[in-house]
Amino acid sequence: MLKVTDAEEVRWIRFDRPEKLNALTLDDIRQGLDLVAHAPRHTRAIVFRGAGDRSFSSGVDVEQFRGLTPEGAREFISELKRFLDAVRTAPYITVCAVNGYCLGAAMELAMATDLRIAAETASFGMPEIAVGIPSVLDSALLQQHIGLTRAKEVLLTGWRYPAAELDRWGFLNAVAPGDELDATVRRFLDGTARHSTAAVAAQKRLFETWQNEPLGTSLEVSVDEFAGVFAEPETAEAVESYRARR
Incomplete structure (x- = not known):
């Protein structure tokens, strides 16, 4: 489930399934696409956030993959592609405010946004390889963010990395104490969303x-x-x- 708040020309989209670490279903992905594609005309920025402190999002709920046929897999990944394409090409600033786990499709979402701001306790990873599937879609951008050597490590090992390490690699715009995450996001928006x-x-x-x-x-x-x-x-x-x- 996604919850949305529109305030001061900023649309806040919150992944709200904390009991499942804000894991995403196909319905969530479709809702996310709709919320991005049909933001109010006056929108200057969209911020993605996770409910609670444990997880931004653990990515796609693995239950979505059980019993999936090649045709069903194509439909699923095509819907995710449409969502990420909409985020990447949105005509306004897009931000991931990462609290806790940011895994799989959630990290791909972070690759698609313009700015990535994380709490000190955040951790990142692409565990698809451990699930038996390749990382796809906006994972193609990872080597632009952190270089080919690091990108291969992340995608081929499935390891998790603390925010401080991703920050050293140049993936993040800022790392903040957990209780200052939203305030840090707003400071960035003050410097970007007011522009033409x-x-x-x-x-x-x-x-x-x-x-x-x-x-x-x-x-x-x-x-x-x-x-x-x-x-x-x-x-x-x-x-x-x-x-x-x-």
């Missing part, structure tokens, strides 16, 4: 282009995106606001 929505959306589209297209194409698209934001009224407002603050 047109500029944020354009920058995020460019990240997708830069990751997926050759350099020449990336440069051409950059020119188009730069020119395009000047069709937005808020661009002129942002320019004048910046000039006034100098």
Whole structure:
């Protein structure tokens, strides 16, 4: 079950199944997609959080895999792909506020978000290999976050890692005491969510282009995106606001 709160242009999505370490079902994944895809128009950021202190999310509930056929597996992973694609390409800032366990699909969600902020007690891992399945989807981004050598270690061993280690590897934006996690997230949002929505959306589209297209194409698209934001009224407002603050 996911619970949602909209406050001050931020949508907080909470995984709320603490008795199962906030493990995800197919219904949860579909609900997550809907909550991301149909956020209010004024939304500037989405923050994912886990209920309780023990777990952000332990990933997909392993019960979902029992008796699964290849056709059912394709349907399941395709739904998860749609959810993660929506998070990664959302036109606003996306954040994982990680408390406790962040495993499997939950760590893939963290790879898909723009910012990753963890409590000191958080731990991360990709245990799929121990379940008998490969890590897929946004795991493809892990080598960009921590390098190929570390990515192979994480995906081929299934080990868990404390937040401090993932922070040293460059995977996290910040690590905070548990009781300061939400406040730390808000400080990051104060520095990002107030920016022009047109500029944020354009920058995020460019990240997708830069990751997926050759350099020449990336440069051409950059020119188009730069020119395009000047069709937005808020661009002129942002320019004048910046000039006034100098």
